[in-house]
Amino acid sequence: MRDYRKRVLEERANLEAALADADDHQCRVLSELLEHNADTEYGRAHSFGAIRSLDDFRKAVPINDYAALAPWIERMAAGESNLLSADDPAVYFTSSGTTGSHKKIPVTPGFMRRTFFPFYYAAWAPLIEHFPDVLDRPDAVLNLKHDPRPTPPTTASGRPHVGASQVDLGTRFGEPLSAEPGTFASWGTLPVPVEENDHLEKAYLRLRLAVESDVRCVIGINPAMVAALPYQLTLWWPRLVKEIRDGTLGGVPYGTPDPERAATLERLADHFGTVRPAHVWPRMRALFFWTTGMASLYLERLREEFGPGVTALPAPVAASEGPVGVALDRHGSAGSLVVTASAYEFLDAESDIRPDSLTLTMNELEPGRDYHVIFSHIGGLYRYAVGDVVRVVDRVRGVPRVEYAGRSTRSDAVGERLRDAQVIRALAEAARATGLDVRNAACRVADRPEGAVAHYEFAVAARDRWSEQETNRFASELDTAIGRESAAYRTARSTGRLGLVTVRRLDGDAFLRDWHARVATGIRPTQVKDRLFRQDHELWERLTGTDPVGEGGTA
Structure with missing residues (x-):
């Protein structure tokens, strides 16, 4: 732990120091990736050897x-070498995106050393600096994203094709300190057999073990996983208590029966009328996940579930393809650009991304505005539009500090061109204006008869009841707020191409049931994220219906 803490704080200090010479680091990153990969097939095709500046790079690629x-x-995954990178990939990360497709993100040793590990270690600095007791014991952290696979799927060339959280970075890349907090807890590797794709049962088994521990921190990265935890406690409570009393795990004898702990848990539930993480883990200190995007709607309520004074620390702004920003302090949502990792370019979020789009550098960004992210790094991704939109919060030492704003996906039925970030901000504004509690939300262009005017239909989860008057006012405030965020939406409304939004209030657990149903299909929980735009009719009916399919965790 001493060595781990030292490495984490050193990497953070290096990234902080790099902010003072950010422009030089950006030039160096570009020069290094061009030199390293000049003789690759892609490098030769795009004249890497002749590129001397970012302007040259923009013209050539x-x-x-x-x-x-x-x-x-795909050619690399089949075994060809020297195509995008001079290094052969050691592993391929799967995409954790919301499209359902399984991309193959090539991960080379050079990328891990130069791009990944510095930001990866630094990301944990605010947690271990300000909450050092989370490292006191292996079981002080419940790491929901840790999901090792003993026999991972592979590409045609035999390289593992797995999620980033499923790779043993110590063995694969020679980084023995890289294991995340919580990965050596008793539930890190489940001690009883479970089907590989039965992710709900895996979640239950981990929770069953964690309920007997003094957990101080929960790590989820994907906020939907953390939001599901209070729901799972309630859903699986009778089974949890019974197994603790009987000394079983998934019906298999495990450990020593603990009727005293079971009785304590039952008394807590009886006293409070429900069970919350704060009751089970009264010394909870911190949560670690993405705190923006859809999570911004339910963040405060979620923190309350885990106890008064619990801190929510933001996970890095990053994707499987590479990092963008990392929090170097306790800012609640934003992180500084990782200027030593990739050469960054940006495009105004209102613009469409085209191969020849004119991009901006980090020095041209404005606080309070949204941008598409485009990065290039030594691992073989060049001018890569990752599909995320970030919002510039402020600058630290002249370098933009950014937060995740949403996916770049648009909903565009009649030219309104709506983005995640615009609608999420409008939802938050409508909630503030009406004083109503919004736990989660989704929307779609409503089904309509031929010739009828299109309009957006919202499904909004709330714990409390809304009167018809309150619901109508929320719809009106939401419609106005979307118009303020999007000029194209405002125009579509004023010209009669779009009608007023409608709102359907769902019970507070609707999105949690939906999350469970999606995980029950075999999708890894890290990949089942909050989704705003949901045009699929069948999935919409499942969300707004009452069928609790896929609850899992049954006795």
């Missing part, structure tokens, strides 16, 4: 998305 690079990546 188009903006890419995954589809543009996929032919190269």
